[in-house]
Amino acid sequence: MVPVSSDDYLLSLGAVRERCFKVQEAATRNQLHHFEVDEAKLKDVIQIIVSLIRRDFDTPADIPAHGRWRHFDAGNRPRIQNLISAWASLGQDRLEQTRRTLDLMSVACLLDLEAGNQWSYREKTTNLFYKRCEGIAVATLDLFIQGFFSSDPSDPHRVDSEALLALTLDKLTEGYQVTEKNILVGLEDRLGLLQHLGLTLQRRQDYFGSTVPRPGNLMDFLLGHATTIQTQKGPLIHLETLWPIVMEMGEYWAAEPGLGGTPGLGDVWPCETIRYSDEPTDKDHYVAFHRLSQWLVYSLIEPMSRLLGATIEGTDLLTPLPDYRNAGLLMDxxxxxxxxxDLDRGLQNYRRNSLLPGQPKVEIAPMFDMSDPVVIEWRALTVAYLDLIAERVREALKLSRKDLTLTQFIEGGSWNAGRELAEISRPNTQEPPIVIKIGDRVIY
Structure with missing residues (x-):
């Protein structure tokens, strides 16, 4: 067997679950540095999720996949499907429909800010206001339809490198209706992320095409890859073929030297909880999350499946995402x-931050930087325990993994539960029980 370097391992999707469970194993030995675990409350978490699934869905088969597509359906309006139908009526074939949807999903994931409670977006066609992730999605769709991400006015419904590189903060601010009163924190970093994508599209023309480099052209790369198999149902695509593409679309940029994560590895962080060696070059205590890249995968494979009948081999490697809603559920x-x-330190951080102009001053919650050991331990425990909770929820509902997939468990269960508990626990801001301070390239 050819040995795998520690860096190659940490870049892999398989490292996420394995390293997060090392932190969970430390919890079972009562060796966590920053959290207490109350195993007696596990049944409450399971019961809440089971109750929500039964409340919201007649059958678990009705639970949609977890991905950015859901946010576009805000207000029970099938915006993406309507757009796809319009493209079909104009003669666009399924492959081009897929390319365009992948274009949209790519920028929508990269622009998926934690919008907070101070910002909202007024949809142009309905005059309705939307907030948070749904508001960002609806705003992004409006801009996409207007040709905001295309350099060709005659072909507005696409995303290309030239348009991304030409974006300015003023354009983005206007597009998202940001004002002194309608505040959206973190937009400047997202502009940098989009411009990075523009450069990546030009640099990796093997992935994204040479004539008009665009995210949706990754579909052509996947279809032509030697590992892809054409079946009667549709193409069988290996997740390992898609994985390095999504990693280049944003995660590496966010972890450049001096910023969050580990340079060259992305959303990977040292976790002192599982450090058992004093060797300075040892990375056995590094924990991989790859949250942004996994979010891209969850969101990109849905249009591939729905429009081309594609099957993605290897999705069992995907994990629960250590985002605000999933992580907040375990604390609330x-x-x-x-x-x-750590609670005292986090509250002191919040109070200091509240003295800065424009920062929130209500519903005090402990605050930490993304790189803080508290946040690293919290994220790792979220991934591992939600994996275990998903199994217990399936047992309670008498379902198999095929009948209640992980992506359905997140969408209909853990993410939804985390959001509802945040609304109950902190009704003014609906923020998570721990606030991660916005800083340079905090996009995970």
């Missing part, structure tokens, strides 16, 4: 509790 149920020294 009391399953995870910050240790007192």
């Amino acid at each position: 149920t009391g399953f995870l509790t910050l240790k007192k020294k």
